[in-house]
Each structure stands twice: as C-alpha cells, then as structure tokens.
Amino acid sequence: MESPIGVSPLPVTRPPLLALAPMQEVTDLAFMRVLHTHGDPDLYFTEYFRVHAHSRLDRDILRSITENPTGKPVVAQMIGEDIDRLVTTATELQRHPVAGIDLNLGCPAPCVCSKHSGGGLLRNPAKVDAILEALRSCIQVAFTVKTRIGYERPEEFDQLLDVFARHRIDLLSVHGRTVAERYQSSIHYDQIRLAVERLPCPVLANGNVVSLRTALLTLKKTGAAGLMIGRGAIRHPWIFAHLRHYFATGTVLPPPDSGELRRYIEQLYRETRNEDATALQHITRMKRYLNFIAPGLGQNERFLHEMKRVREEAEFFAICDRHLEKGGAIPAEPPAESVFAGLAGLDSE
Numbered sequence: 001m002e003s004p005i006g007v008s009p010l011p012v013t014r015p016p017l018l019a020l021a022p023m024q025e026v027t028d029l030a031f032m033r034v035l036h037t038h039g040d041p042d043l044y045f046t047e048y049f050r051v052h053a054h055s056r057l058d059r060d061i062l063r064s065i066t067e068n069p070t071g072k073p074v075v076a077q078m079i080g081e082d083i084d085r086l087v088t089t090a091t092e093l094q095r096h097p098v099a100g101i102d103l104n105l106g107c108p109a110p111c112v113c114s115k116h117s118g119g120g121l122l123r124n125p126a127k128v129d130a131i132l133e134a135l136r137s138c139i140q141v142a143f144t145v146k147t148r149i150g151y152e153r154p155e156e157f158d159q160l161l162d163v164f165a166r167h168r169i170d171l172l173s174v175h176g177r178t179v180a181e182r183y184q185s186s187i188h189y190d191q192i193r194l195a196v197e198r199l200p201c202p203v204l205a206n207g208n209v210v211s212l213r214t215a216l217l218t219l220k221k222t223g224a225a226g227l228m229i230g231r232g233a234i235r236h237p238w239i240f241a242h243l244r245h246y247f248a249t250g251t252v253l254p255p256p257d258s259g260e261l262r263r264y265i266e267q268l269y270r271e272t273r274n275e276d277a278t279a280l281q282h283i284t285r286m287k288r289y290l291n292f293i294a295p296g297l298g299q300n301e302r303f304l305h306e307m308k309r310v311r312e313e314a315e316f317f318a319i320c321d322r323h324l325e326k327g328g329a330i331p332a333e334p335p336a337e338s339v340f341a342g343l344a345g346l347d348s349e
C-alpha cells in the first residue's frame with residue numbers, strides 16, 4: 001500500500017522517539033517556548049555548555065533547563081575534552097532538572113576541533129574511551145552521546161562504535177556525516193544503520209529530516225528508534241506534531257499555508273526579542289533563523305534575497321506580507337541547492 005506521500009508505510013510498533021537537535025544560539029528558552037505552541041518533540045537538547053579549565057555553567061543556557069516551559073524532558077549537552085572538568089560540570093548539571101547529560105562529538109567548527117573537542121575528539125578514539133568511562137561513572141541521569149560518523153572518513157565509525165558499546169550509554173544520536181563533510185554532503189544512512197545494529201541502546205538518526213517524507217525514508221533506511229531534527233524544526237516548527245499525528249493515525253495533516261508561516265515568523269520575532277538589543281541587532285539575529293526558513297519562498301528566492309538587505313522592523317514585516325499572503329502554499333521541502341544541500345541524496349526508497 002502506498003501512502004499519500006509516496007513512501008510505503010512503516011510497520012510502526014511503537015512511535016519513533018522525536019528529539020529537537022541541539023543548536024547553538026537557536027535551541028534556547030525562547031525557541032522552546034515557540035516550539036511548545038506548535039507541538040513539542042519528545043525530548044529537547046540544550047545548546048552546548050562549553051567545558052574548559054575556567055568554565056562555569058552558562059546562565060542563559062541553564063535557563064532552558066530551570067525555566068523549561070514545555071513539560072518535556074531536557075538533556076544538557078556539554079562540549080570539551082578536559083576529563084576532570086567534564087566530570088565536574090556533569091555533576092553540577094545534575095543538581096538541575098536534567099533528564100540526561102549529552103557529550104558533543106560532532107561540532108565541526110575549526111576553533112572547536114583545533115582544541116580537540118567536539119568533532120575533533122573523533123580523531124582520538126582512546127581519548128573518547130577515557131571520557132566516556134569517567135562520565136559514565138558520575139552520571140546518574142541518562143548518559144547520551146551525539147556523534148558524527150568519523151572525522152575524515154565514514155570507515156572510522158566502526159572503531160568508534162566499539163568505544164561507544166563499551167560504556168553502556170543510554171542513547172546515541174548519529175549525525176550521518178563526517179566532520180569533514182560539515183553540512184553539505186548527503187547522509188550516510190548505512191553508517192547510522194550500523195550503529196542501530198551494533199549498539200544495545202536506542203539510536204536517533206540525525207541529518208536532513210525536513211518533512212514527513214524525509215522522516216519516513218530516514219527511519220526506513222536506518223531502522224533507528226527515532227529521529228533528531230534540527231534545521232527542519234526551525235523551518236517548520238509543526239514538524240513534530242505532524243510526524244506524531246502520522247505515527248498515531250497513518251493519516252497526513254493538511255500542510256500549513258504561508259499565512260501560518262507568516263504568523264510563526266512574527267511569533268519568533270517577538271519571543272526572541274531581547275530588550276537590550278537594538279532593532280538592527282534583533283533583525284540580524286532573525287536572519288539566522290530565516291536562513292533555514294526562507295529557502296524556496298518567493299520566486300527565485302526573492303524572500304531571502306530581500307530579507308538579507310533589511311535593516312528596519314517595518315521593512316522586515318512588509319517583506320513577510322509581500323511574500324506570505326494568507327492561504328498561499330509553501331513548499332513541503334526546501335530546495336537542495338540551499339543550506340539544505342545533501343537533500344538530493346534522499347530521492348528514493
């Protein structure tokens with residue numbers, strides 16, 4: 001039987017777990033508030049807490065834990081390579097209402113990798129082994145890891161999986177790219193599947209899930225217990241509600257129109273507004289979200305093109321009004337020739 005979206009239905013025995021991917025300067029308290037009104041994921045991850053010799057818990061990130069308005073569990077993510085400090089930070093974080101502590105093994109930023117943390121740690125499986133051992137013994141909540149599939153080559157994943165398997169982690173999220181591939185390549189679904197087959201814990205598949213179609217294909221290709229969604233949730237915050245509805249009923253909710261998208265952008269504008277920021281600073285912040293929301297909107301990418309030049313609030317909303325009239329259709333998926341490069345690799349079952 002074919003489903004209305006062209007992907008044959010999954011044999012869903014239990015609904016896949018849906019998580020919001022950690023995203024620096026995005027998955028903060030304000031964004032959680034917005035997402036909550038559109039349908040929460042089952043699990044939130046914070047932006048990463050930087051851990052180094054002199055680090056303290058970042059107060060703003062901590063608010064997404066202590067003031068979590070969603071009623072859903074939040075996992076606190078850490079990035080760093082100093083084992084003692086990671087243990088101290090994990091211990092401090094557990095004094096707050098966290099559902100889990102996550103270790104970042106994926107950030108590709110050169111300033112992070114050059115300090116041998118984030119994705120840089122994947123060059124040193126022995127160090128990862130030592131970090132996991134130390135953290136496992138101090139973490140009483142869920143201990144989770146978010147990883148890429150290697151630093152240079154996907155073949156490195158095999159050895160990393162041996163390391164993960166040794167430490168009884170409770171959940172592994174796999175962004176199916178190497179660090180070197182950053183965000184541009186297609187996803188190595190076979191490597192995510194390998195993690196599913198080799199590890200006793202649940203695995204979340206991550207990368208390029210932007211719609212019901214891409215969610216179902218990702219689950220089918222990987223056999224993962226769930227999905228971690230990042231940029232697709234900035235783009236369409238209702239994605240978790242729509243997926244959950246499909247898993248529960250097998251039916252597809254009507255797609256939101258451009259009027260709803262317009263309302264979401266305005267909600268994001270108001271919720272993320274920091275009183276200390278000037279209008280121009282705030283518009284600059286909004287452009288970070290729009291990079292993921294705008295691809296495919298307006299003829300020849302006019303919406304993003306015009307937004308890139310905007311400096312004032314009135315003009316910001318005038319552009320929204322010009323391109324997002326009530327009732328207009330919005331593309332279900334972004335074009336692959338955009339910040340969502342790599343989507344082209346998910347064309348078929």
Ligand SMILES: Cc1cc2nc3c(=O)[nH]c(=O)nc-3n(C[C@H](O)[C@H](O)[C@H](O)COP(=O)(O)O)c2cc1C
Nearest residue numbers: 021022023024047048104175207208209229230231
């Ligand atoms: C703006 C932005 C910030 C990110 N910050 C983090 C982070 O703090 N920690 C992390 O593990 N990954 C971070 N990532 C990576 C995402 O969690 C995710 O792995 C990646 O975007 C692929 O998933 P997606 O295609 O669903 O977006 C970030 C990605 C983006 C786009």
